[in-house]
Amino acid sequence: MTVRPNPKTNHSRSLVLAACAAVLAAFTIACGAEMYEVPVETPIPAKLDVSAFQRVLVAGFVVGGTEDVDTNQETVRLLRSQLRNKSELRVIDADPMPLNEVAQEQNKAASVDTSAAGEGPSVRTTSAGEGNAATVLPQKIKDEKDLEPYDRLFANTAYWKRIGEEYQNPLIVTGSVLFVPRTSSGLVTREQEVYDGLGRRRVVPTRVYMERKGFMLRPKFIFIDGRTGATISSLSRREEALYNAQNETPALSTYFELMDRIVPDFLGTLSTQKIKGTRVLLK
């Protein structure tokens, strides 16, 4: 016995399939998103409200570490030029303040006061029972620990208020910058070219032992209200760059490489920054 296909059923099945295909096609067309890549500039508001100031004084920095770079001079110069180009604050031109010396002088003066009065409110001293009232302020700053005692300079509101008055109450940018050589040795991952039997080139990661040297940069920016001498805010960053020990990378170029990574954060504290990018608009 053979089963004959019913022509009516076949016809309705074809109709159903055609309808389904049409609905699917219509749906695909309706959902087929068209894309348009557009450039966008996202404004990021400044982290610090500096609307009370029209002018900024990048005063100077307590510096430590290598003497290959005049870190105070270079930092002041770089920050001023960045602020001139990328902020609305007017930048005051003045010689960078030698804050290492200023701190030492203040310390000496405070030591004298301490000896005279028997106590010193603004400096840390060894106890009187141990003999001379010696202050703990290292002449040469080699690491972060050496920098710590210098922090009291930034807490000296009377001093910063006086500086503020001298320059008609600007926002004052100061702080400390440590730029020290670093060496490291150990296994690092490098990419190595490999050719297979057919001469095809491949790049494979390999672990190799390497001696590396470079620098560590640790700036701490302190923002002071020139009207009161009080610290408004501070920003600390730490960056490191290490190179193959055989390469002679100049200290100054490493300094700029590291500052390049830090400057956007610094600027973002004081002024609205626009971040450029692209996004995809959809229909």
Next chain:
Amino acid sequence: MRLLKTLLVIGVSVVAVVPAWADARSSAREQVEFGINVAQRGLWREAIYRWEKAVEIDPMYAAAYNDLGIGYEHEGQLDKARKAYEKALAIEPNNAQIRQNYDLFKEINDRSAQPKDKP
């Protein structure tokens, strides 16, 4: 025969519902297209106005929310941008383009999320 009847019922229901939805979508799409057009010429505020209208007309239009997110982002209205992107992703969680836009936005938004200090 029963299959045919079922399909007929489904077909009638679809025919009854789809036009209303299609109408809203096509009207919203017009707004979205206009918005894209003006955004490409740098008129972002007008574009935002159009995309806001589009999502008002069709609240399930993921692309319109995506575009709105981009518009708000460009204008620095980061909270609104985040909400718009998240709405777009809630409607179309697997849309790679929306996801990419949102990820890029989030990277920037996280940077600006730190609190402001006042002197």
